[in-house]
Amino acid sequence: xxxxxxxxxxxxxxxxxxxxxxxxxxxxxxxxxxxxxxxxxxxxxxxxxxxxxxxxxxxxxxxxxxxxxxxxxxxxxxxxxxxxxxxxxxxxxxxxxxxxxxxxxxxxxxxxxxxxxxxxxxxxxxxxxxxxxxxxxxxxxxxxxxxxxxxxxxxxxxxxxxxxxxxxxxxxxxxxxxxxxxxxxxxxxxxxxxxxxxxxxxxxxxxxxxxxxxxxxxxxxxxxxxxxxxxxxxxxxxxxxxxxxxxxxxxxxxxxxxxxxxxxxxxxxxxxxxxxxxxxxxxxxxxxxxxxxxxxxxxxxxxxxxxxxxxxxxxxxxxxxxxxxxxxxxxxxxxxxxxxxxxxxxxxxxxxxxxxxxxxxxxxxxxxxxxxxxxxxxxxxxxxxxxxxxxxxxxxxxxxxxxxxxxxxxxxxxxxxxxxxxxxxxxxxxxxxxxxxxxxxxxxxxxxxxxxxxxxxxxxxxxxxxxxxxxxxxxxxxxxxxxxxxxxxxxxxxxxxxxxxxxxxxxxxxxxxxxxxxxxxxxxxxxxxxxxxxxxxxxxxxxxxxxxxxxxxxxxxxxxxxxxxxxxxxxxxxxxxxxxxxxxxxxxxxxxxxxxxxxxxxxxxxxxxxxxxxxxxxxxxxxxxxxxxxxxxxxxxxxxxxxxxxxxxxxxxxxxxxxxxxxxxxxxxxxxxxxxxxxxxxxxxxxxxxxxxxxxxxxxxxxxxxxxxxxxxxxxxxxxxxxxxxxxxxxxxxxxxxxxxxxxxxxxxxxxxxxxxxxxxxxxxxxxxx
Numbered sequence: 122x123x124x125x126x127x128x129x130x131x132x133x134x135x136x137x138x139x140x141x142x143x144x145x146x147x148x149x150x151x152x153x154x155x156x157x158x159x160x161x162x163x164x165x166x167x168x169x170x171x172x173x174x175x176x177x178x179x180x181x182x183x184x185x186x187x188x189x190x191x192x193x194x195x196x197x198x199x200x201x202x203x204x205x206x207x208x209x210x211x212x213x214x215x216x217x218x219x220x221x222x223x224x225x226x227x228x229x230x231x232x233x234x235x236x237x238x239x240x241x242x243x244x245x246x247x248x249x250x251x252x253x254x255x256x257x258x259x260x261x262x263x264x265x266x267x268x269x270x271x272x273x274x275x276x277x278x279x280x281x282x283x284x285x286x287x288x289x290x291x292x293x294x295x296x297x298x299x300x301x302x303x304x305x306x307x308x309x310x311x312x313x314x315x316x317x318x319x320x321x322x323x324x325x326x327x328x329x330x331x332x333x334x335x336x337x338x339x340x341x342x343x344x345x346x347x348x349x350x351x352x353x354x355x356x357x358x359x360x361x362x363x364x365x366x367x368x369x370x371x372x373x374x375x376x377x378x379x380x381x382x383x384x385x386x387x388x389x390x391x392x393x394x395x396x397x398x399x400x401x402x403x404x405x406x407x408x409x410x411x412x413x414x415x416x417x418x419x420x421x422x423x424x425x426x427x428x429x430x431x432x433x434x435x436x437x438x439x440x441x442x443x444x445x446x447x448x449x450x451x452x453x454x455x456x457x458x459x460x461x462x463x464x465x466x467x468x469x470x471x472x473x474x475x476x477x478x479x480x481x482x483x484x485x486x487x488x489x490x491x492x493x494x495x496x497x498x499x500x501x502x503x504x505x506x507x508x509x510x511x512x513x514x515x516x517x518x519x520x521x522x523x524x525x526x527x528x529x530x531x532x533x534x535x536x537x538x539x540x541x542x543x544x545x546x547x548x549x550x551x552x553x554x555x556x557x558x559x560x561x562x563x564x565x566x567x568x569x570x571x572x573x574x575x576x577x578x579x580x581x582x583x584x585x586x587x588x589x590x591x592x593x594x595x596x597x598x599x600x601x602x603x604x605x606x607x608x609x610x611x612x613x614x615x616x617x618x619x620x621x622x623x624x625x626x627x628x629x630x631x632x633x634x635x636x637x638x639x640x641x642x643x644x645x646x647x648x649x650x651x652x653x654x655x656x657x658x659x660x661x662x663x664x665x666x667x668x669x670x671x672x673x674x675x676x677x678x679x680x681x682x683x684x685x686x687x688x689x690x691x692x693x694x695x696x697x698x699x700x701x702x703x704x705x706x707x708x709x710x711x712x713x714x715x716x717x718x719x720x721x722x723x724x725x726x727x728x729x730x731x732x733x734x735x736x737x738x739x740x741x742x743x744x745x746x747x748x749x750x751x752x753x754x755x756x757x758x759x760x761x762x763x764x765x766x767x768x769x770x771x772x773x774x775x776x777x778x779x780x781x782x783x784x785x786x787x788x789x790x791x792x793x794x795x796x797x798x799x800x801x802x803x804x805x806x807x808x809x810x811x812x813x814x815x816x817x818x819x820x821x822x823x824x825x826x827x828x829x830x831x832x833x834x835x836x837x838x839x840x841x842x843x844x845x846x847x848x849x850x851x852x853x854x855x856x857x858x859x860x861x862x863x864x865x866x867x868x869x870x871x872x873x874x875x876x877x878x879x880x881x882x883x884x885x886x887x888x889x890x891x
Contacts, residue, residue, distance in 0.1 A: 171712075178579075181674075182664055185326055233661035235247040285571065304331020328561065355406075361417075372409075379472060409481055412482075470785075516876070539774040548683060575682075578716050581674055592643055760798055801827050804825055837860070845857075
């Protein structure tokens with residue numbers, strides 16, 4: 122069947138080539154529709170209840186695109202006119218930025234930042250802390266200091282407890298802000314305010330994304346350098362123009378089809394996942410290298426291009442097609458993850474991988490049949506690598522195979538101690554996208570130490586009717602929830618509209634602390650809340666409660682967003698909610714960036730095991746069908762399980778969290794591991810059918826297909842070696858994982874599988890010849 126298909130392609134090669142050219146031109150034209158952007162909402166699972174809560178209330182209580190700006194003085198404290206003027210100027214300029222949500226801007230210079238007190242003449246009044254004017258005289262500055270110190274809602278949140286830093290908070294509309302433009306605008310504002318005595322630190326998703334996008338030209342240079350290094354390895358390996366250009370052309374064609382398909386669907390291309398297209402392009406190179414290597418070997422024996430192409434096609438169709446299908450399934454399984462970014466990536470990546478079938482088994486045969494015959498002998502170029510691999514192949518039948526099995530067991534035992542340390546979500550404070558010594562993560566550390574709150578996790582109190590929030594039971598439960606959550610070391614503080622009520626009642630009773638309570642009478646509670654509302658300007662309280670008092674937000678200020686932190690916060694919140702039901706309202710998790718990250722972590726926790734299990738199942742199914750043997754499925758699955766387990770162990774040892782960025786790399790790696798084994802085992806099978814000498818077949822398989830496997834792995838290692846210099850820690854970490862996975866897959870294919878074949882003599886390898 123495979124021979125007939127090869128002959129059909131060669132018979133009508135011009136027609137097939139024209140169709141390929143037309144299709145390539147079509148997909149190249151679709152590139153014009155590709156938008157390079159990184160929408161925030163694409164990163165989060167749309168069907169998760171936390172995300173649904175976030176989407177419903179983000180324009181009311183604030184979203185995930187919040188920026189924290191801390192001004193820290195070296196000498197003195199922030200209560201000096203020059204520093205306070207900086208706070209005001211920064212606040213005012215932030216209010217003029219595009220996509221700014223002015224209701225979510227907060228600082229000492231804001232009109233909504235007020236102290237509450239009782240005046241003997243005017244009764245209950247609220248007074249702004251530093252609006253509209255900045256205090257100019259020492260007396261005015263001292264007055265501001267005293268009023269801040271007596272306002273627990275602002276002392277420790279907008280002014281650090283040591284008075285060395287002031288905080289400005291700015292929220293942006295999710296669907297309107299441009300990360301790069303916002304980042305540049307904020308940096309321009311802050312650059313004017315930095316001086317010898319003032320340091321300014323900034324964090325928040327808009328800052329992180331903007332910084333990464335501003336540095337992205339460096340990433341493209343790194344990828345360009347990676348391609349050059351891979352080409353150098355190809356040139357060194359083949360030392361022939363066809364051996365270099367054909368795999369390169371395969372990768373380019375697959376990329377044109379893959380990204381063109383993205384444009385055809387109208388999807389955006391997120392530059393944060395650039396590592397995935399790189400891996401897929403490498404797979405196209407790898408499969409093409411196997412085809413060209415086999416062609417050159419067959420031509421050496423047959424001296425006929427058509428025959429050499431046909432024999433290569435016949436010998437590689439089963440392992441190549443099986444490998445490509447397992448790669449594609451590994452990517453397409455990501456579709457089960459309800460995260461738009463990953464779903465788009467899965468659609469693009471799945472089509473991209475499947476296009477390798479056409480480039481490898483249609484384009485390669487046609488091009489090789491047209492090109493002039495090779496003029497040099499492959500045998501004359503058998504060097505050190507050939508003889509080394511021949512020795513490796515001989516280990517399968519010698520005592521060394523027992524050392525291979527023992528070594529595998531020892532490595533697995535060592536890996537077990539580290540795999541248990543694998544963490545879902547972020548392992549460190551700050552962002553795992555950047556290195557710990559990056560400015561962003563250093564700023565995160567400084568703000569965290571001064572204010573203790575670098576992440577926002579919101580819990581919505583959803584009432585059943587208008588004025589539900591005025592119900593004393595609801596207010597008391599909100600207060601109890603805050604106090605409970607504040608007992609956690611992961612929570613720096615909590616705030617809500619319920620915080621205002623006890624303070625007001627106490628003030629109206631001569632500041633007697635015994636009156637810091639919530640009234641039992643609903644009408645009385647509603648009266649005091651209305652008193653608060655009447656003393657507020659429009660928008661002052663939007664971050665706390667809706668205008669109809671039906672819904673409210675409780676904001677938890679977290680010390681970091683590590684996976685364990687979010688897990689503990691969610692666990693405690695759910696336990697309290699379950700134990701404290703309300704008649705007039707219900708709690709809903711969760712808003713803020715912390716809530717979205719918690720949703721991602723829960724989805725990754727569920728789907729990483731599901732995707733891995735399904736990928737293993739797909740490998741088992743395809744290999745069993747391809748070789749018509751149940752045992753073939755188990756045979757090829759064994760080294761994949763080993764490499765997957767050891768990769769998790771490496772992630773645990775290196776403290777690389779399994780998150781939305783790492784999940785597609787891990788999923789693709791499962792398919793990656795089986796390709797090498799398929800090519801080597803298929804070659805061993807073919808050679809055994811010819812010679813009936815299993816030991817010799819293993820040596821031939823390892824020195825031929827194994828040679829291509831070795832150089833493909835070396836090509837990938839050379840390509841990603843530059844990633845270690847990237848300013849993106851994520852990119853460097855994924856490069857390390859890919860190199861490790863490549864090496865483990867290569868060693869498993871060269872050592873473990875041949876040794877197992879000689880030991881158990883599986884029928885799907887030796888059955889027919891017997």
